[in-house]
Amino acid sequence: MGTFASNKLLCFGALARLARCTADKCVSFGAGLSIPDTKVIAYSHETNGTVLPLPGTVASCGGPNLTAIITADLCRVVLVVATSSSSETSGFRDWGIGGCVDYPTMQNGAGLGFASFGMNAGHNGSTGFDFFLDKPEVLNDFGYRSLHFEASVGKQVVEQYYASSSFKNYYAGCSTGGRQGFQNAHLYPSDFDGLLLGSPGVNWLRIVASKGILAHRIGWPDLDSPAYVRPEQWPAIVAEQIRQLDPLDGVADGIIDEPTRHRFDPQTLACGAGLLNETLCLTPQQVSSVRKAYEPVYDSDTHIVYPAFELGANTNVFSDNQQNGVAKLSYTILQDFWRGAVYNDSTWAPENFSTADMDFALAENPGQVNAWDTDLSEFHERGGKVISYHGRSDETVTSALSEWFYSGVQSNTNLTLEETQAFYRLFFIPGMHHCGGGPGAWSIGNAQRYPYDQTLLDSSYNALLALVDWVEKNRTPETLIGTKYQDDVVGGEVVSQRGKKYPPYVSILLYMLIVT
Structure with a gap:
């Protein structure tokens, strides 16, 4: 899951790309950064192309020898945020009960010029149960709170660096990250201007x-x-x-x-x-x-x-x-x-x-994890935009759930179909597995896939850039073109590219058909 700013904020990982970054500025910034209930535990200036070791990463998050590639000259800041008297969010992927910082999505965001943030949802690891035992506040972090803190702290980091607030704020997440994105839009509608939500695990329990x-x-x-x-x-x-x-x-x-x-x-x-x-x-x-x-x-x-x-x-x-x-x-x-x-x-x-x-x-x-909060009225009224996508071969979250959720949003916001489509678009991707992969032309710049295909960095092929164009230029995403790569290696040999115009005449089945 992640959050972005550039001055745009994009939440999803622990690297913050701050424009005009120099080593001296990064050191002075890291040493002087002050945010309530937040402790700076590391900061360093990194240059484009550096391979960054990530020691201490647990096995279920890809450790212990996980690395990340620095995709721009940037200032790396690692924070620990106290979300309550007994819980904290560190590192600023959510899969399952994922407590893993989503470095792939962060790397993409940094490379695109966003200040990029991410966190571990309040616990370390995507498997296990002991971090929840007798810890209701950790459950609240996982359920709904950690993303709100990420957005709040991320904005403060950007403001202290630039001496001005972020211009626009975005979030990208898939699976549990998708669930948390929709829940955040309901509970904290002013956190983000745009949400890119894949295979959302609403109705999680x-x-x-x-x-x-x-x-x-x-x-x-x-x-x-x-x-x-x-x-x-x-x-x-x-x-x-x-x-x-x-x-x-x-x-x-x-x-x-x-x-x-x-x-x-x-x-x-x-x-x-x-x-x-x-x-x-x-x-x-x-x-x-x-x-x-x-x-x-x-x-x-x-x-x-x-x-x-x-x-x-x-x-x-x-x-x-x-x-x-x-x-x-x-x-x-x-x-x-x-x-x-x-x-x-x-x-x-x-x-x-x-x-x-x-x-x-x-x-x-527990932790209010079973988000079925389809009233997005406030998010809609303040001009927020949602692009959601769901694979039709999803083995984890059946895609019909997104149909149900879309219908619920339309009903709860009391909007016509056209009015709903003006702020929330749902694309179904035939042949895509959970969050990515599969036999279909599934790659649309999906969250949690690194690196982006540098030849397809425009809003026709990349859902994040389509979201930015929608929020900042009012360019409604009528089409997303999916790409299928040989052996599912993004950026490799293109097997096929397919897409279909967004069908405004269908009430619930709002999808990207992959047809030749």
Whole structure:
């Protein structure tokens, strides 16, 4: 996640590029920087191209030998901000329960001339549960508060350096970072002028809970149950979905462009149907299990509370659920968060996870993480802009959730479709996985991907620059062109570039179609 200024502010990492930066100015600035409840723990002048070691980075954040590339002459400042009497945010990626400074996005921001900031959301690491045990203030940082502090402190840093306030302020984040961006727009509408929010994890508790619920629907943890669908069967199931549904958009390219428009009948994969061999085909009980896996999630009152899993998406988040013949979910976020935050119990395990566990978490809502705050009226009224994007092959946050959220914003702000589109645009990217990657033309300058393709640094190809043009030049982003690179190496050989004009006539399905 990140925040930017240049005098524009872009929040997402711990490097601050300050224009006209010299070594002497950086030293004097770092030594004299004074912000309430904030401690300067390091500052240094760095030159473009320097490889910066990042010692002390935990393994789940890429450590211990993580490095960052300096993308401009800059003044690097590392701060610790006390967010309460018992918590702090350091370092000024949010993936899952990510407490990792997003250096790739920061590097891109610095290279574009922003003063760039980021933080660890109040805890170090993207896996684990102990940092949440008996620490409600750390949960509040993760849930909503750390981004607000990042914006506030970042603005003060810029103001003290330039002796003037930042001109415009931006935020870029994906997954949990996307959730925090929308929540910030609701709670603190004056923090940012523009938000770039990818694969936003709004309704976060149900997103995480759904992985346990779907695992149980396919027979887990009873690995000997006739209803249990084995991990090795799922790639064949997904491949058959793509084979059957991909051509319906008129182009056979291995991508289901709009999976929410289709239904899939797993009976076609039953043993004897001839599509799968006898080691992978589905028994009658397994047919029922697969059908259940693609139904929406319901609460205890049988209300639909989370969309159905994406057809054509990788199922490992719920189907990769055994190790050496022992039931064990590979999706560790469920166990981590329910242990550390929901039940405050280090021994809890998800083998008996049920809808009741999800409903209990929703009632408790630790750290106010379950952001479904669709009233963005104040953000809209002060002229804020949102570009959101979501992959149609997202294996972690089903893309239909963004449809639901968009509709909620339109309803809560009491705006017409045209008025909503005037400040909030949602682009769906067929074939994109969670936040990036996948078989589609997914690269639009997505957050958390470094380096940007230097040949495509304009608002047609780069969503951040499109957001800046929208905020500062009133150029509405009618089109975003996605790029597919060989082996998903951004800046490498271009395989394809595809896009479609933003369709203003569709109420909820506001998307970038990747079609040839």
